[in-house]
Amino acid sequence: MKRYFANTHFKRLMSSVAAMAILELMTGPPGSALDPTAGFTGSFGEASSFFGLFRTQRWVVFLFIAFIMFGLWTSWLTWGAQVKTATTKAMSVPRSVSHKQPVRWGVTLVLLVVALLLPHLITDPFWQAAMVEQIAVYVLLALGLNVVVGFAGLLDLGFVAFYAIGAYTTAWVTGALPTAAPFGIHFNNFYAIPIAIGLAMGAGIILGAPTLRLRGDYLAIVTLGFGEIITIFANNLYGITGGSQGTKTIPHFSLHVGPVKYLWGLTPVPYYYLTIVFVILFLIGFRLLEHSRVGRAWTAIREDEVAAESVGINPLKYKVMAFAIGASTAGFAGVVTASQSNTIFPSSFTLQFSINILVLVIFGGMGSITGVVLGAIVIQTGSMYLLHTPPAGYQPQDLYIYLGALLVVMMIFRPAGLVPSRRRHREIGLAEAGEGHMDEVLTGDTP
Amino acid sequence: MWEGPGFSPALPFLITLSTDRSRGAQLGAFGHYLTGHFATLRLEFWALFVGGLANGVLYGMVAVGYTLVYGVLRLINFAHSEIFMSGGFAGYFVMKAMVGNSVPSGFASVSFIVIGILVGAFVGAFMATLVERVAYRPLRRRHAPALAYLISAIGASYFLYNMAGKEFGRVPISMPQPYINHPIFHIFNAPVQMYYVIILIAGAVMFLTLDRIVAKTKLGRSIRAVAQDAETASLMGVNIDRTIVLTFIVGGALGGAAGFLFGMGTGVSNTMGFVPALKAFTAAVLGGIGNLRGAMIGGFLLGVVESLSVVFVQAAYMDVVAFGILVAVLLFRPTGILGERLGRAA
Numbered sequence: 001m002k003r004y005f006a007n008t009h010f011k012r013l014m015s016s017v018a019a020m021a022i023l024e025l026m027t028g029p030p031g032s033a034l035d036p037t038a039g040f041t042g043s044f045g046e047a048s049s050f051f052g053l054f055r056t057q058r059w060v061v062f063l064f065i066a067f068i069m070f071g072l073w074t075s076w077l078t079w080g081a082q083v084k085t086a087t088t089k090a091m092s093v094p095r096s097v098s099h100k101q102p103v104r105w106g107v108t109l110v111l112l113v114v115a116l117l118l119p120h121l122i123t124d125p126f127w128q129a130a131m132v133e134q135i136a137v138y139v140l141l142a143l144g145l146n147v148v149v150g151f152a153g154l155l156d157l158g159f160v161a162f163y164a165i166g167a168y169t170t171a172w173v174t175g176a177l178p179t180a181a182p183f184g185i186h187f188n189n190f191y192a193i194p195i196a197i198g199l200a201m202g203a204g205i206i207l208g209a210p211t212l213r214l215r216g217d218y219l220a221i222v223t224l225g226f227g228e229i230i231t232i233f234a235n236n237l238y239g240i241t242g243g244s245q246g247t248k249t250i251p252h253f254s255l256h257v258g259p260v261k262y263l264w265g266l267t268p269v270p271y272y273y274l275t276i277v278f279v280i281l282f283l284i285g286f287r288l289l290e291h292s293r294v295g296r297a298w299t300a301i302r303e304d305e306v307a308a309e310s311v312g313i314n315p316l317k318y319k320v321m322a323f324a325i326g327a328s329t330a331g332f333a334g335v336v337t338a339s340q341s342n343t344i345f346p347s348s349f350t351l352q353f354s355i356n357i358l359v360l361v362i363f364g365g366m367g368s369i370t371g372v373v374l375g376a377i378v379i380q381t382g383s384m385y386l387l388h389t390p391p392a393g394y395q396p397q398d399l400y401i402y403l404g405a406l407l408v409v410m411m412i413f414r415p416a417g418l419v420p421s422r423r424r425h426r427e428i429g430l431a432e433a434g435e436g437h438m439d440e441v442l443t444g445d446t447p
Numbered sequence: 448m449w450e451g452p453g454f455s456p457a458l459p460f461l462i463t464l465s466t467d468r469s470r471g472a473q474l475g476a477f478g479h480y481l482t483g484h485f486a487t488l489r490l491e492f493w494a495l496f497v498g499g500l501a502n503g504v505l506y507g508m509v510a511v512g513y514t515l516v517y518g519v520l521r522l523i524n525f526a527h528s529e530i531f532m533s534g535g536f537a538g539y540f541v542m543k544a545m546v547g548n549s550v551p552s553g554f555a556s557v558s559f560i561v562i563g564i565l566v567g568a569f570v571g572a573f574m575a576t577l578v579e580r581v582a583y584r585p586l587r588r589r590h591a592p593a594l595a596y597l598i599s600a601i602g603a604s605y606f607l608y609n610m611a612g613k614e615f616g617r618v619p620i621s622m623p624q625p626y627i628n629h630p631i632f633h634i635f636n637a638p639v640q641m642y643y644v645i646i647l648i649a650g651a652v653m654f655l656t657l658d659r660i661v662a663k664t665k666l667g668r669s670i671r672a673v674a675q676d677a678e679t680a681s682l683m684g685v686n687i688d689r690t691i692v693l694t695f696i697v698g699g700a701l702g703g704a705a706g707f708l709f710g711m712g713t714g715v716s717n718t719m720g721f722v723p724a725l726k727a728f729t730a731a732v733l734g735g736i737g738n739l740r741g742a743m744i745g746g747f748l749l750g751v752v753e754s755l756s757v758v759f760v761q762a763a764y765m766d767v768v769a770f771g772i773l774v775a776v777l778l779f780r781p782t783g784i785l786g787e788r789l790g791r792a793a
Binding site for chain 1: 601605729766770777
């Protein structure tokens with residue numbers, strides 16, 4: 001009996017079946033507190049089509065997939081290494097080509113042209129709105145969180161707080177809150193940008209400076225709490241924030257320089273171009289930052305804090321800097337969203353939001369700017385697709401189940417993300433070989 | 448602006464923006480505000496104290512889970528809030544099946560509560576094992592950096608509470624009551640409800656048991672050994688993998704039982720774990736993380752302080768008070784009241 005459970009093939013088969021059972025529950029019908037078994041029985045027992053061949057029940061389909069998964073998994077363990085080397089050989093562009101400046105500029109230019117033409121290729125109003133509100137803004141947010149999580153290796157779970165600060169600052173500066181605007185002047189939204197960045201950065205420093213002196217995971221829980229606190233304040237300070245009703249009177253961006261007059265209205269396309277400009281500015285900024293003295297300091301701290309400190313890097317300073325830069329990016333994104341949608345509600349600043357951004361960074365690849373942008377685009381497009389054309393039995397809240405599962409799966413199988421940053425990949429590889437000095441956790445191996 | 452209790456005193460900057468009163472008048476109003484509220488505090492002290500203590504016991508029970516896992520792995524178990532939630536739901540379904548329409552009393556009442564606690568503890572322990580198996584063990588096998596554990600635990604937590612929302616609905620539901628919640632006795636004219644008595648008794652029993660387990664048994668010794676020095680412990684024949692799982696089980700059992708007790712009073716929902724877990728973590732840090740007795744004392748203290756703060760601020764800001772305490776502790780005494788004492792016989 002014991003030999004049965006210890007058998008690696010048996011374990012693998014059971015893991016496949018368990019994974020498929022979980023997937024079955026995730027995609028199955030919902031239950032309720034009054035009928036708690038409905039979700040479970042429905043997930044397994046509901047009638048389903050066996051790949052269009054014949055009618056059967058869901059569990060048959062999933063069991064079949066579990067067996068296929070078991071087969072693939074076993075063959076991957078047997079031939080995986082060969083397949084991997086063969087594919088990397090076939091897919092990889094020779095370094096002599098990929099590192100040539102003209103090639104890199106050409107690729108960048110093509111991507112830029114595609115990004116600029118996109119609103120003319122996709123004319124469906126749903127997708128045009130989604131491109132601004134759900135994709136471009138989220139790319140911006142993911143880039144900001146990437147500085148914290150990817151570059152500095154800190155976990156920030158209250159990213160939404162800084163986003164909220166940005167949004168409320170916009171409302172305050174433009175005179176949309178019950179509180180009087182600064183100096184009694186209703187500023188243009190563009191003036192909200194530096195103020196929001198400053199306030200979010202200030203909040204980041206106030207929160208980060210005491211916390212970052214301590215262990216890294218304290219930051220995670222403090223930011224988690226801070227995200228919640230900001231919502232409580234926004235909900236309850238009626239006289240200042242407008243309470244749970246929020247505000248609906250934030251003006252759009254408008255430009256009024258000499259003879260040039262332009263008002264960004266309700267249509268998404270002008271906003272798309274505005275946001276793209278912002279995204280590109282941030283992309284350039286972060287790319288420069290990554291390879292600057294500061295970026296190298298972050299890498300050093302991430303890899304070995306003691307060693308970094310001994311060569312004269314002040315870890316606290318650089319960590320607070322990363323945290324503040326991430327916070328100010330979120331604040332900036334808050335300005336963009338608030339101006340674009342004209343409305344803010346406290347109920348939209350939830351933990352869900354912070355985790356959603358974290359998923360974009362983790363999925364794309366911590367520390368890899370290309371990866372993070374790609375991850376944000378892929379995940380946000382996917383979730384928008386699910387919202388637009390939901391498969392049978394899909395509820396909008398189910399998305400969060402998938403995102404949570406994705407975080408665990410990524411951490412288990414591909415911690416460096418979809419497009420790994422070369423540096424990060426190497427670090428994780430070294431740590432796994434037991435050579436790196438990234439914060440070690442008890443492994444349970446016999447020494 | 449200054450009529451009822453409000454949090455505004457902490458935000459003088461925003462106040463000057465939102466009122467046109469002069470600064471002197473504000474300070475006068477503030478003085479009046481304080482004296483008025485100290486009078487209320489004197490009147491309500493014992494009622495608030497008992498309620499706060501009961502809450503504090505629950506925080507302590509959850510905090511123990513954080514502290515134990517932290518002691519062994521040096522990590523915050525972010526999925527602990529969902530272990531708490533699973534205990535709450537398990538208790539809810541058991542109560543729903545057993546209690547029926549009439550509220551039981553006497554022996555039936557006691558046995559239902561004991562069964563509820565045991566089921567909550569069992570399911571909590573089971574979920575904790577599951578979380579360890581799925582979100583922690585594969586990473587330990589691969590020597591992943593600490594950040595990876597935090598992210599995978601967050602993912603597990605997020606997955607679990609949204610999954611619970613899908614299966615059991617996303618609205619809070621109240622639990623069928625296995626007892627009549629009338630005042631049992633009075634302390635200085637403050638009534639002490641049945642619910643509080645149940646929590647205090649259950650908490651006392653569990654804390655004492657846990658304290659003895661960790662101090663006296665072989666399991667407790669192995670947990671302490673791993674917390675002190677994992678490498679040496681494993682050379683001395685302690686099975687580290689097994690110890691880690693058992694640590695999760697002990698913490699999860701207490702968390703699940705606390706989930707049931709909490710749900711009995713406040714109702715259960717898929718997001719019920721979030722705020723109590725955050726406060727329990729605060730309690731663990733307050734008492735000194737890694738320190739078992741510290742977690743309990745931190746829990747009592749946090750519960751009472753938070754409860755008394757209701758006199759001064761609106762109830763909506765109670766969470767803010769707890770968070771303020773967390774930040775203040777991290778700022779001024781990051782080792783907590785009793786200090787970090789990883790692996791000492793409590």
